[in-house]
Amino acid sequence: MTGSLVVAGLGPGAQELITPEVNAALAHATDLVGYAPYVARVAERPGLRRHGSDNRVELDRAAFALRLAAEGHHVVIVSSGDPGVFAMAAALFEAIEAGEPSWRDLDIRVLPGISAMFAAAARIGAPLGHDFCAINLSDNLKPWETVERRLRAAAEADFVIALYNPISKARQWQLDKAFALLRGIHPASVPVVFATAVSDPRERIDVVALGEAVGSRADMRTLVMIGSSQTRTIARASGGAYVYTPRFSGAAS
Amino acid sequence: MTGSLVVAGLGPGAQELITPEVNAALAHATDLVGYAPYVARVAERPGLRRHGSDNRVELDRAAFALRLAAEGHHVVIVSSGDPGVFAMAAALFEAIEAGEPSWRDLDIRVLPGISAMFAAAARIGAPLGHDFCAINLSDNLKPWETVERRLRAAAEADFVIALYNPISKARQWQLDKAFALLRGIHPASVPVVFATAVSDPRERIDVVALGEAVGSRADMRTLVMIGSSQTRTIARASGGAYVYTPRFSGAAS
Numbered sequence: 001m002t003g004s005l006v007v008a009g010l011g012p013g014a015q016e017l018i019t020p021e022v023n024a025a026l027a028h029a030t031d032l033v034g035y036a037p038y039v040a041r042v043a044e045r046p047g048l049r050r051h052g053s054d055n056r057v058e059l060d061r062a063a064f065a066l067r068l069a070a071e072g073h074h075v076v077i078v079s080s081g082d083p084g085v086f087a088m089a090a091a092l093f094e095a096i097e098a099g100e101p102s103w104r105d106l107d108i109r110v111l112p113g114i115s116a117m118f119a120a121a122a123r124i125g126a127p128l129g130h131d132f133c134a135i136n137l138s139d140n141l142k143p144w145e146t147v148e149r150r151l152r153a154a155a156e157a158d159f160v161i162a163l164y165n166p167i168s169k170a171r172q173w174q175l176d177k178a179f180a181l182l183r184g185i186h187p188a189s190v191p192v193v194f195a196t197a198v199s200d201p202r203e204r205i206d207v208v209a210l211g212e213a214v215g216s217r218a219d220m221r222t223l224v225m226i227g228s229s230q231t232r233t234i235a236r237a238s239g240g241a242y243v244y245t246p247r248f249s250g251a252a253s
Numbered sequence: 254m255t256g257s258l259v260v261a262g263l264g265p266g267a268q269e270l271i272t273p274e275v276n277a278a279l280a281h282a283t284d285l286v287g288y289a290p291y292v293a294r295v296a297e298r299p300g301l302r303r304h305g306s307d308n309r310v311e312l313d314r315a316a317f318a319l320r321l322a323a324e325g326h327h328v329v330i331v332s333s334g335d336p337g338v339f340a341m342a343a344a345l346f347e348a349i350e351a352g353e354p355s356w357r358d359l360d361i362r363v364l365p366g367i368s369a370m371f372a373a374a375a376r377i378g379a380p381l382g383h384d385f386c387a388i389n390l391s392d393n394l395k396p397w398e399t400v401e402r403r404l405r406a407a408a409e410a411d412f413v414i415a416l417y418n419p420i421s422k423a424r425q426w427q428l429d430k431a432f433a434l435l436r437g438i439h440p441a442s443v444p445v446v447f448a449t450a451v452s453d454p455r456e457r458i459d460v461v462a463l464g465e466a467v468g469s470r471a472d473m474r475t476l477v478m479i480g481s482s483q484t485r486t487i488a489r490a491s492g493g494a495y496v497y498t499p500r501f502s503g504a505a506s
Contacts, residue, residue, distance in 0.1 A: 009371075016277070019367065021269040058500075084374040086500070090382025093497035097487050104489045110375035114272065114365045118262075121337045122363035129343025131403055133386035133412055142502035146411075150384055153410035157403045159386055234350050236357045244346035247311075247339070249395035 005069035005106055006076045007083045007092055009113015010041055014199035017114045025076055025111055033065040034078035034088070042078060056140075058091035066095060066103045082115035086136045086164045116223045117162040120195030123205050125234070125242035127193055127225050130249060132160035137167075137174050137224075144174070151178055155185040160231060160245055163224040167215060175215030175224065182226055186210055191233050191243050193225040194218055207233065207243055258322035258359055260342050262335045262366015263294055267452035270367045278329055278364055286318040287331035287341070295331060309393075311344035319348060319356045335368035339389045339417045369476045370415040373448030376458050378487070378495035380446055380478050383502060385413035390420075390427050390477075397427070404431055408438040413484060413498055416477040420468060428468030428477070435479055439463055444486050444496050446478040447471055460486065460496055 006025045011017035026032075029048060032039050036052030044050070053061050062077070069075045079087035089110050096103045121128045133154045139147055154161050161182075166175045179192075188211030196204045196219060206217060210226065218224055230249060234242040259278045264270035279285075282301060285292050289305030297303070306314050315330070322328045332340035342363050349356045374381045386407045392400055407414050414435075419428045432445075441464025449457045449472060459470060463479065471477055483502055487495040 011272075014274070016274040017272050017365070019264075019270050019272055021267070024269070082371045082375075084371055084379045084381050086382070089375070089379035090497055090500045093379050093382070093485075093487060093495055094499055096495070097485065097497075101490075104487060104495075105491050110379065112270070112367045112371040112375040114367065115371060118335045118337055118365040118368060122335075122342070122365040126337045126342035126346050126363065128337050129339075129346070131386065131388045133384065133407070135384045136500075141500050146502055150410045150412065153406045154386070154412075157406035158399075159403065159407075232346075232350065234346060234357060237354075238358050242346055242349070242357075244343055244350075246347055247343045247389075247394050249399055 002107065003069040003072040004074050005065055005108045006111055007079065007089050008076050008111045009079050009082045010038060011114035012081060012116050012119040012198045012200070017119065017199055019111070019113065022111050022113060028074055029076040030073045031068050031075045032078060033061055033075060038078045038080055058088060059095055062088065062092040062095035063099060066099060066106065069106050070100070070103065079113070080116070082113045083110055084112065085115050085134065116164070116198065117225065119198045120193065120223045120225065123195060123198060124193050124207065126244040127227060127231060128160055128162065128245065129247055130160060130228060130230065130245040132162060134162045134164060136165050137163045137178060138165040138171060139174065148181060151181055152185065155182050158228045158230070160228045161226045163226070166218045166222055166224045168220055175218055179210065179213045179215065183210055186229060190229065191227045191231050193243055194222055195225070196222040198223070207241060255360065256322040256325040256327060258318055258328045258330070258361045259364060260330045260332065260336045260345055261364045262332050263291060264367035265334060265369050265372040265451045265453070270372065270452055272364070272366065275364050275366060281327055282329040283326045284321050284328045285331060286314055286328055291331045291333055311341060312348050315341065315345045315348035316352060319352060319359065322359050323353070323356065332366070333369070335366045336363055337365065338368050338387065369417070369451065370478065372451045373446065373476045373478065376448060376451060377446050377460065379497040380480060380484060381413055381415065381498065382500055383413060383481060383483065383498040385415060387415045387417060389417045390431060391418040391424060392427065401434060404434050405438065408435050411481045411483070413481045414479045416479070419471045419475055419477045421473055428471055432463065432466045432468065436463055439482060443482065444480045444484050446496055447475055448478070449475040451476070460494060
């Protein structure tokens with residue numbers, strides 16, 4: 001019996017943002033592996049074993065999934081958003097490179113999903129409409145100096161910046177430190193978008209100026225986007241505003 | 254009669270990568286607006302008017318769609334990939350800001366799609382598994398000096414780089430110039446992924462070392478990804494290789 005291993009992106013939360021390709025893989029699965037809250041997003045059915053695990057055990061989880069697939073099971077590792085963006089796909093290939101040589105020739109597929117940053121951007125306009133970067137603000141797997149160096153390079157080159165994992169119970173000061181660093185480069189008026197639990201009933205989107213941005217506005221489900229010097233807001237008579245970054249850019253930016 | 258305007262991402266090509274949310278919007282539309290090859294990807298049906306237009310007329314196309322929505326029609330502007338990434342969403346908000354004040358309070362929604370870079374990344378492993386940036390290599394709307402400055406900043410800060418619009422009939426030298434610039438910063442062994450027509454029958458994915466990368470490998474449907482100094486390849490016994498960027502990063506990177 002030949003097993004298979006799929007790493008699937010469930011998107012930001014809503015069912016209507018899951019691709020048919022991912023739904024087909026879920027329907028074919030014998031085993032679901034992932035961080036427990038993501039596994040819980042997939043409906044139970046007979047013949048589907050669910051292996052929810054704790055956060056921050058990505059390599060163990062990947063090796064477990066690889067062993068199941070090698071035994072002949074049809075395994076789906078579920079990720080939130082897109083699995084290739086600060087999620088399970090990189091952990092899987094780390095496990096493959098470090099693990100059994102035979103794992104390299106298993107039937108493995110990565111299925112893309114709607115990433116948190118594009119779902120968040122869509123809700124507020126088009127903040128990522130020009131050159132942008134995505135930075136994982138967590139310093140669990142890289143030194144904080146590397147994060148700061150990248151923030152500085154990105155702002156000086158005038159990229160829009162999407163920050164993943166801006167805050168957690170164990171990491172409280174990093175986001176405010178990032179805002180302080182960016183205030184030294186950008187005008188205080190640059191828009192900052194806090195997008196929390198996008199497409200979920202708890203969804204909340206706030207826009208503030210960089211000069212007033214404070215880290216406590218974010219929680220573990222928040223994606224933060226900091227505009228470039230060119231990012232603009234459009235006020236609406238009905239209240240609220242759109243945020244977008246024009247496609248063009250002058251010589252100075 | 255109250256009209257509506259949706260900007261919808263059709264993903265990279267395959268039907269199975271279109272979200273249910275986008276399919277529902279297409280089913281509700283009275284008018285489809287977009288670059289003709291994208292409009293052609295949506296099946297004809299009675300009651301659906303199709304307004305395909307030429308490339309590079311994004312602002313006119315957006316204003317046309319806004320006028321139709323203001324007249325009470327249900328308009329969907331179709332984009333390839335994700336509409337917020339070098340596509341129609343930014344053009345729409347440029348047109349809104351420059352246009353009729355009443356356009357700001359139309360019923361407008363942006364619906365995310367699977368972007369070319371995440372679809373391409375998924376096909377080859379997890380090249381975007383660490384901090385990355387997306388740069389539109391076209392110098393139609395920004396000076397080439399800005400492109401070079403961003404490429405240099407991104408490589409020096411060790412971002413993985415996704416290049417959109419790497420080449421066109423009118424822009425032939427930019428991609429080779431970008432490779433030459435990056436060879437001055439990165440080791441020649443850094444993997445470069447050329448992903449063409451992802452999820453389409455014509456799909457082709459090539460991986461070469463930066464030292465051997467040549468622009469003529471790309472065409473208008475190619476997404477180019479250049480690894481960071483940490484990006485790795487895993488050879489498979491069956492031929493081919495995975496490309497991924499580990500989640501961790503040492504102090505030097």
